[in-house]
Amino acid sequence: MKTKIFIVILTLLSFSTAFAHKLNILAFAENNVLTVNSYFADGTPCRECAFQVFDAEGKVFAEGKLSNDGEFSRNGKLPAEMKIVVDGGMGHRGEQTITSSAETETVNEEPVQSTSVDTAQIRQLIREELSKQTAELKAEIDKGRSHLDMIIAGIGYILGIFGIAMIVKKK
Amino acid sequence: MHISEGVLSAPVLISTGAAGAALTVFGFYKMKTEMLAKTALMSSLFFVGSFIHIPVGPTSVHLVLNGLVGAVLGVCAFPAIMVALVLQALMFQFGGFTTLGTNILVMALPALAGYYLFRLGMKTAGKKRWALFFLTGGVPVLLSAVLLSAVLALSGSRLYDTAKAIFLMHIPVIIIEGIVSMYLFNFLNKVYPDFLRTEYEN
Numbered sequence: 520m521k522t523k524i525f526i527v528i529l530t531l532l533s534f535s536t537a538f539a540h541k542l543n544i545l546a547f548a549e550n551n552v553l554t555v556n557s558y559f560a561d562g563t564p565c566r567e568c569a570f571q572v573f574d575a576e577g578k579v580f581a582e583g584k585l586s587n588d589g590e591f592s593r594n595g596k597l598p599a600e601m602k603i604v605v606d607g608g609m610g611h612r613g614e615q616t617i618t619s620s621a622e623t624e625t626v627n628e629e630p631v632q633s634t635s636v637d638t639a640q641i642r643q644l645i646r647e648e649l650s651k652q653t654a655e656l657k658a659e660i661d662k663g664r665s666h667l668d669m670i671i672a673g674i675g676y677i678l679g680i681f682g683i684a685m686i687v688k689k690k
Numbered sequence: 691m692h693i694s695e696g697v698l699s700a701p702v703l704i705s706t707g708a709a710g711a712a713l714t715v716f717g718f719y720k721m722k723t724e725m726l727a728k729t730a731l732m733s734s735l736f737f738v739g740s741f742i743h744i745p746v747g748p749t750s751v752h753l754v755l756n757g758l759v760g761a762v763l764g765v766c767a768f769p770a771i772m773v774a775l776v777l778q779a780l781m782f783q784f785g786g787f788t789t790l791g792t793n794i795l796v797m798a799l800p801a802l803a804g805y806y807l808f809r810l811g812m813k814t815a816g817k818k819r820w821a822l823f824f825l826t827g828g829v830p831v832l833l834s835a836v837l838l839s840a841v842l843a844l845s846g847s848r849l850y851d852t853a854k855a856i857f858l859m860h861i862p863v864i865i866i867e868g869i870v871s872m873y874l875f876n877f878l879n880k881v882y883p884d885f886l887r888t889e890y891e892n
Binding site: 604606610612614670672674677678684689 | 691692693694695696697721723726727729730733734737738741749750773774777778781782783784838841842852855
C-alpha cells in the first residue's frame with residue numbers, strides 16, 4: 520500500500536530538468552519593428568506578463584502586458600538601444616538589452632539606382648537573417664536542453680565544499 | 691521561490707540580505723564537525739529538489755524541501771541552503787547573487803519551524819506523530835510563501851494579487867512535501883533512527 524502511494528506521488532511529479540523559473544527574452548528590432556517574445560526556460564510562454572521597454576536614457580519607451588503567447592510587437596520609430604524588462608510575477612524577472620539595426624533602415628530607404636548588386640548590402644541582409652535564426656535556434660535548444668549533467672556536477676560541488684569545510688573545522 | 695535580480699527595492703534587499711547572512715554565519719558557527727556530512731547531504735537534496743517540477747495550471751512550481759532540510763539540520767539548515775542557492779545562482783541563473791541573502795531568509799527561516807514540528811513529532815506516537823511529520827514537510831513551505839509574499843509586497847508589488855498567486859501555486863507543493871516527509875521520517879525512524887538524532891549544537 521505504502522509503496523503504491525509512493526509510486527503515485529512519483530508519477531505525479533514531472534522529473535523534468537527544465538527550470539520554469541529562469542525567464543528568457545527573445546527580442547529583435549529590425550526595420551523599425553520591435554518584436555519581444557518571453558518564455559520560461561522550459562518553453563512555457565510568459566502569459567500576460569507585465570513588461571517595460573526603456574531607451575538608452577532610461578525613459579520608458581513602451582510598457583504593457585504581453586499577449587497570451589508571451590509576445591509583443593510594435594511598429595514605428597525605435598530608439599537605437601533598448602532595455603526590455605519582463606516581470607514574470609512571484610519574483611521572476613528577465614532583462615535583455617538590444618540595439619536596433621538602423622543600417623537596414625537606410626538600405627531600405629535608398630532607391631535602388633543600379634541593377635548591380637551591392638555585396639555590402641547582401642552581406643548585411645544575410646547577417647541579419649542569420650542572427651535572427653541563430654537566436655531562435657538558441658532559444659529552441661534552451662527549451663529542450665537537459666541539465667542533468669550540471670545537476671550532478673552541482674551535487675559534486677556541494678560535497679566538495681563541505682569536504683573542505685570539514686578539513687578546516689577539524690584543525 | 692527564488693527571487694531574481696532586480697525585483698526587490700534596495701532597503702528590503704539590504705535588510706533581508708544582512709539578516710540572511712548573519713543567520714548563515716550563526717548556523718555555521720553552531721555546527722558541529724559531525725554535522726558536516728549530514729549538512730552536505732541535505733544541501734544536495736535541497737539543490738536537486740528545486741529541479742523537480744510539479745505542473746500547476748499553465749506553469750509549474752518546483753519542490754522546496756526546506757521542511758526536510760530543517761527537520762534534520764536545525765540551525766545548520768542556513769549554511770546548507772546557502773551553499774545550494776549559491777550553486778543554483780552560479781550554474782543556472784536561478785535566483786541571483788544580490789538576492790542571495792533574501793532567498794536564504796525566505797527558504798531557511800521556515801526550515802526552523804520544520805525542526806520544531808519534527809522534534810515535537812518525535813516525542814509523540816501514533817496518529818499524532820504522523821500528523822506532525824506531515825506538518826514538518828508542509829508548514830515550512832507555507833511559511834516560505836508568506837515570507838515571499840511579504841518581501842515582494844514590501845518592494846512595491848500588490849500584496850493581495852501576489853500572495854494569492856503564490857499560495858494557490860504552492861498548495862500542491864505543500865501537500866506533496868507533507869506526504870513525502872510523513873513517510874520518509876516514519877521510515878527513517880524505523881530503519882535508521884541515529885540519523886534523526888540531532889545534537890547539532892556545540
